[in-house]
Amino acid sequence: MSKRRDLEQPCLLNQSLHFDQTTYPTYTEVVVLNRDRLYRKGDVLTVKVVAIDKKRRPKPYGGDFFHTRLVSCDRSLQASSAGHVTDHCNGTYTVQFPLYWVGNVSIKIQLVHPSEAVKILQSVRQVPNKRDFHCTFVELTTKAYDTRQCFSSNNPSLPPHRRCDFSKWEANGTWICQKPEKLPCSAIAKCRWKKSDLSRVRDLVSQEEMKLFQKPYLEMELKVNPKEPIRFLEAELPTPEHLPACTGNARESGASLGHWSGKVWKSAVCNVRVFTKEDIQQCLANKTVYMQGDSTIRQWSERLKNVVPLYYDNNSPVFRVANNNQWNISVRYRFHHFPVQGSDWIDFDDSRYTVDELDATQGGPNTVVVLSLWAHFTAEPLDMIRSRLYAVGGAIHRLMRRSPDTQVFVRTGTTREHVKGKLEFYLLASDWLAYEITEVIREVFRADPDVVVLDTWDMSVCQPGKDNVHPDQTMVDNQLNRLFSHICPK
Structure with missing residues (x-):
């Protein structure tokens, strides 16, 4: 996963898109720090990632999104764990892998999205009502019905007298539909997402931006230097085998380790x-x-x-x-x-x-x-x-x-x-x-x-x-x- 300092993405906020500086997986460097030290179960392995663009220049800003894993080379163990990424906002990242088992391991780091693609996702996400929802309105006695578009966020272009507002402020929930011409709002019956119409979503991205959601920029494994597996030994002091019961205190709540x-x-x-x-x-x-x-x-x-x-x-x-x-x-x-x-x-x-x-x-x-x-x-x-x-x-x-x-x-x-x-x-x-x-x-x-x-x-x-x-x-x-x-x- 990619760990950031806060949810507003400080590494991206003031950055305009620089396609010539896009992280290029082939050249991006992944180096194991302290590669030659003796590691034992219970230690933490640290890896440094340096984002490099297609012209082999280090990137000056962060925001790339990774999936990071540690995988046992011994297939009989079938062991794996996730790494934790710190984005230093300057094109470098530190990945920490807690060491939970003994034996040879391989490091797997996948660049899911470069920061330029993340910037696009961030921008597209903020566009409200880009999915096409519809609801049907039915009059049970006459069987008259009408289908109208509905919105999951407020739609300022729809005047109050032309809307059926099913929102609930106590739940911070918004659901607004176009009002049928001849049926009351209370006649609402069924709703769904019109999956077939995705043109509105695709139109939010330019042809140039689309390239960032294709190879070689999308979901690419990075080369780890050196390639040889790393071996971990048993801890000098035995690690406790019995963990405390899951009581739900603050230490456990949210813990994914x-x-x-x-x-x-x-x-x-x-x-x-x-x-x-x-x-x-x-x-x-x-x-x-x-x-x-x-x-x-x-x-x-x-x-x-x-x-x-x-x-x-x-x-x-x-x-x-x-x-x-x-x-x-x-x-x-x-x-x-x-x-x-x-x-x-x-x-x-x-x-x-x-x-x-x-x-x-x-x-x-x-x-x-x-x-x-x-x-x-x-x-x-x-x-x-x-x-x-x-x-x-x-x-x-x-x-x-x-x-x-x-x-x-x-x-x-x-x-x-x-x-x-x-x-x-x-x-x-x-x-x-x-x-x-x-x-x-x-x-x-x-x-x-x-x-x-x-x-x-x-x-x-x-x-x-x-x-x-x-x-x-x-x-x-x-x-x-x-x-x-x-x-x-x-």
Whole structure:
């Protein structure tokens, strides 16, 4: 991941685009510092990256976005971890890799986007209403209907008398539609994203700028000097094998440190256990788990349905209730309110703001709330998700005042696939956009005593499987292990 000093990108703010200074992966230098020292498990390996342009000149400014990994050369270990990048804003970067295992390792550093592409993504993100949403309005008695364009941000060009405003200031949520000519606003029925029309997004980027979202500037592995693997020995003093229980204190909330060992994520912060089916049943017995947000949290609920197992009381695509009567377990999933980037029509009446759901939750010692709000907001101005999260935080605090024993978790974003390298997928859902939201989630909730942040970014950067917004079962099971380790730490 790429670590910056704050979310406003100081390395980019005053920089105009200099295409002749774009970071060129072939020439960019990656050097292991103190290469010849004897490293042991528990040490930190430091790597320096010097961004070089196509004319072999060092870049004078920062802002490049990387994925950095440490990978075991011993295939039987199947070990990997993420590095942590410090941008020095002068074209140089320091990557630190905590050393979690013994043996030979290889360093993998991928330039996801040069700073010039990041600058474009930053500019495009700030353009409101670039996705094409529509809602249908239906009069049930006459069957008359109309379809109108809708907006996830305020649209000053739409006068008040020509708009249906479904916004809710308590949730910091905006949803405004063009008013039908002959139907009332209350006739709103279904909404969806018109996926086929992406010309508005592509038109935000010039032909020259498009080149930055193609090879050799896009998602390129950098050459590490020297190429030979580095060997790590056992620590001179044995490292403690028993980590503290996952209690959810400030030290643990948001902590992403750890590594993959085979198909198991091992936290470096607290004791994340591997839960069997029986363990999960006992952990969740007599509990109600509210999962609210996007389809990445729906994937968690679907996995629980098969493992516990749970049986659906309904089959709504945006609101599902599943129960296990033997263990008295209930899992309730609901999608967040618009904007929703999906091509299926969604009943408007089924959509509720997360704030409303939290305010309607009684809570208590047997209530668990898990929120995932990121994937559908990557295309929106960053202030939208920030303001929504602040409203959600207020609702969480009201819930905790009612029922202080309620457990509340907020998960961060993850890496994802980018379909056939199409430009519009990067402009709407680049990993850089998702990482910025992850940073906002950390900013809003990391020090909040009422919330545990389940930081899933690092474990996705170095995951054994492929990047996907809906990752494989190994990733989902380990994400759930982290959740259960906090719900049932002993």
